[in-house]
Amino acid sequence: MERVLAIVSPVLTPLGRRIMFIAGELGRWCSFVWQALAWMFRPPFRFDQFAKQMEFVGVKSTWIIALTAFFTGAVFALQSGKVYALFNMESMVGATVGLSLTREIGPVFAAIMVTARACSAMAAELGTMRVTEQIDALETMAVNPIQYLVVPRLLACTFMVPLLTMLYDYVGVVGSYIVGIYLLGINEGPFMNRLYYYVDADDIWSGLIKAAIFGFLIAAISCYMGYNTRAGAKGVGKATTRAVVVSAVTVLITDYFLTTWVLEYIINHK
Amino acid sequence: MIEIKGVHKSFNGNEVLKGIDLTIPDGKITVIIGPSGCGKTVLLRHIIGLFRPDRGRVVVDGVDIASLGSRELNDFRRRFGMLFQNAALFDSQSVFENVAFPLIESYRGRQLPDLKRIVEHKLSLVGLAGISNKMPSELSGGMRKRVGLARAIVLEPKIILYDEPTTGLDPIMTVAIDNLILSMQQKLAITSVVISHDINSALRVADQVAMVHDGRIIERGSSGEFRRSTNPAVREFLDAGVREASEGEVE
Numbered sequence: 471m472e473r474v475l476a477i478v479s480p481v482l483t484p485l486g487r488r489i490m491f492i493a494g495e496l497g498r499w500c501s502f503v504w505q506a507l508a509w510m511f512r513p514p515f516r517f518d519q520f521a522k523q524m525e526f527v528g529v530k531s532t533w534i535i536a537l538t539a540f541f542t543g544a545v546f547a548l549q550s551g552k553v554y555a556l557f558n559m560e561s562m563v564g565a566t567v568g569l570s571l572t573r574e575i576g577p578v579f580a581a582i583m584v585t586a587r588a589c590s591a592m593a594a595e596l597g598t599m600r601v602t603e604q605i606d607a608l609e610t611m612a613v614n615p616i617q618y619l620v621v622p623r624l625l626a627c628t629f630m631v632p633l634l635t636m637l638y639d640y641v642g643v644v645g646s647y648i649v650g651i652y653l654l655g656i657n658e659g660p661f662m663n664r665l666y667y668y669v670d671a672d673d674i675w676s677g678l679i680k681a682a683i684f685g686f687l688i689a690a691i692s693c694y695m696g697y698n699t700r701a702g703a704k705g706v707g708k709a710t711t712r713a714v715v716v717s718a719v720t721v722l723i724t725d726y727f728l729t730t731w732v733l734e735y736i737i738n739h740k
Numbered sequence: 741m742i743e744i745k746g747v748h749k750s751f752n753g754n755e756v757l758k759g760i761d762l763t764i765p766d767g768k769i770t771v772i773i774g775p776s777g778c779g780k781t782v783l784l785r786h787i788i789g790l791f792r793p794d795r796g797r798v799v800v801d802g803v804d805i806a807s808l809g810s811r812e813l814n815d816f817r818r819r820f821g822m823l824f825q826n827a828a829l830f831d832s833q834s835v836f837e838n839v840a841f842p843l844i845e846s847y848r849g850r851q852l853p854d855l856k857r858i859v860e861h862k863l864s865l866v867g868l869a870g871i872s873n874k875m876p877s878e879l880s881g882g883m884r885k886r887v888g889l890a891r892a893i894v895l896e897p898k899i900i901l902y903d904e905p906t907t908g909l910d911p912i913m914t915v916a917i918d919n920l921i922l923s924m925q926q927k928l929a930i931t932s933v934v935i936s937h938d939i940n941s942a943l944r945v946a947d948q949v950a951m952v953h954d955g956r957i958i959e960r961g962s963s964g965e966f967r968r969s970t971n972p973a974v975r976e977f978l979d980a981g982v983r984e985a986s987e988g989e990v991e
Contacts, residue, residue: 514848598831607828610788610901611842612817614810 502616502694506624509617519622527588527623528630532637535583539638542575543567543645551654560650561660565668567646568639572673576638578725581631581684585717589692592623593713596696597706605697620693624686631685632678639674680728687724688717741766742787742899742931747796749782756782758955759796764948769925769932771942773977774952780935781825783952784901787933788820789813800899818846821892825904827884829876829891836872839863839891846895862890865927866920882913889920893928900924902934906941914938918945939981943967951977 546567554560596619599605608615643665650656695713699705742764749757756779764770774780785791786798789805798805800819808816829838839859844852863869866886876884885905892900902921906914918941925932936942942949943963950960951974959966959974967978 602826602831603824603828604830606785606790607822607824607830609790610817610820610822611845612814613845614814 498698499690499694502620502697503690505616506620506690506693509614510621510625512617516618516622519618520625523622523626524630526591527584527626528633531584531587531630531634534587535580535634535638536641538579538583539571539576539641540645542579542638543571543642543647544649546570546575546642547646547649547654551650551656555654560654560656561664563650563654563656564643564646564661564665567650568643568665568669569673571639571642572669572677574677574725574729576635576642577631577677577681577684578721580635580638580681581688581721582718584627584631584634584685585688585692585714585721589627589688589717590710590714592689593692593696593699594706594710596620596693597699597709600697600699601702601706615697620697623693624689627685627689628682629685631688632681635677635681636674639677680725683724683728684721687720691717691720741801742933743797743799744783744786745797745799747783747786747793747798749779749786749791749794756955757786757793760952760955760957762950762957762960764931764933766931767925767929768947769921769934769945770948770950771934771936771946772950772952773936773939773942775977776937778952779955780937780952781903784903784933784935788817788822788901818895819898820901821895821897821899822901823885823888823892823903823905825907827876827888829884829887831876833876834872835863835868835874835876835879835887838876838887839872839894842891842895858894859890862894863887865893865924866890867916882909882916885909885917886920889924893924893930896928897930899931899933902932902936904935904937906936906938914941915944917941921945939977943981 547563550566551560551563554562554566596605599619605615605619608618647661650661651658692713695709695716699709701708742762744760744762744764747757747760748755760779760783762770762772772780772783782791786793786805787800789798789808792806800816803816805813805816829835830841833841836856836859839862840855843855843858847853859872860869863872866889868883868886868890871879871883871887876887879887889905905917905921909917921932921934922945924930934942934945943966946963946966948960949963949966950957951966951971952958953973959969959971961969966974969975969978
């Protein structure tokens with residue numbers, strides 16, 4: 471028994487420590503989110519901060535979202551068009567791109583782009599505020615920092631990621647249309663007909679619900695990382711990296727479970 | 741009056757405060773001195789409720805800080821103004837916005853007073869009239885501290901907490917900040933608590949000096965009483981201060 475323990479303990483001890491650390495972090499994150507939700511419904515309501523964050527997360531992400539969406543739709547049309555050409559089914563390109571964008575690619579890519587552009591900045595900003603005592607200063611001025619800093623960012627991401635997803639879906643389809651019609655020579659009529667036939671409102675809605683959940687999660691993760699930054703400039707860098715990595719991984723993992731369990735259940739039971 | 745009674749505080753098993761007892765009288769300047777890392781800032785943060793003691797009590801004007809809920813504590817903090825070590829100005833806001841911030845927040849939902857007049861008045865009190873359009877990044881260390889002080893007094897608090905107000909400043913600016921602390925106390929008749937490791941500065945401004953050493957208060961008294969202390973740790977600190985001052989004179 472002792473020999474077995476001697477062999478497995480060097481492996482299991484760090485593993486156990488890692489699991490305990492992750493469980494502790496998850497617990498602290500849940501408590502942080504709970505506080506943010508509680509402060510969300512208490513006055514004063516800072517609409518000015520909310521509007522500022524909506525502009526930062528949404529309006530300022532418009533071009534980068536449009537650019538990536540256009541080329542995602544374009545390359546998707548190019549690849550699927552070549553495969554469908556083997557079966558003389560090129561007219562299905564529009565429907566394939568439309569379905570993929572509205573259900574999966576739109577919400578996931580929009581959330582990842584917002585993570586890269588806005589949430590990384592949130593983590594860095596809050597982290598800098600923490601290490602330079604600006605968050606403590608807020609507290610001493612009788613302003614709750616979670617209500618002042620975190621709540622507007624959470625709400626802004628939850629509202630803006632679905633709007634950016636709509637833009638992503640639309641521009642992505644435009645990209646696939648241009649490549650499909652003008653580059654691959656697919657007939658416009660069947661292309662659009664299949665797109666209208668296969669993509670319905672439920673596909674768009676399911677994508678938008680996912681996007682709202684992703685928006686909430688990426689903001690909550692990034693704010694948590696920034697808010698709990700320690701150890702100066704190095705800590706800020708570490709918090710920003712962790713915010714981006716954990717947010718992106720969370721989006722992908724959550725997407726799988728949302729798709730397989732929740733949204734499929736909703737759609738199938740309508 | 742601020743009463744600190746048997747306050748203990750540990751971080752990750754490391755006991756920083758080991759039973760602090762101190763009474764800070766109204767309308768006077770109390771300077772808490774001690775070497776770096778002795779727990780002075782931790783003590784200051786207990787006074788304003790940023791930390792809660794593991795044991796003991798901090799009582800401000802008869803109210804036990806630890807007994808307050810988060811909303812009550814928020815309201816209670818309006819009695820305080822605090823100047824942070826590096827001023828903690830909001831980088832993204834101008835000097836005007838920084839100084840006006842506590843006013844805007846405390847008047848939220850009500851008719852705002854004349855912000856421009858009040859902000860300019862507070863900036864003139866700290867000798868910085870006419871800089872309200874500048875950004876914090878355009879200011880020197882001393883100017884940032886003075887803007888931080890203007891922000892701390894904008895709500896006319898009863899108590900001002902200064903966290904290492906002269907650290908990192910040149911001797912001329914150190915004296916200027918000391919004079920500012922004295923003039924704030926004389927003009928506004930407020931209770932001031934200053935955390936410092938600069939013994940010369942402490943003795944210049946203090947009505948009461950208390951020294952923290954190894955998590956406890958080892959000496960307290962007026963500046964004169966403090967100078968005459970026979971406690972070895974206090975004597976070492978005083979002698980180091982004298983050496984520093986004389987080296988300055990040689991330079």
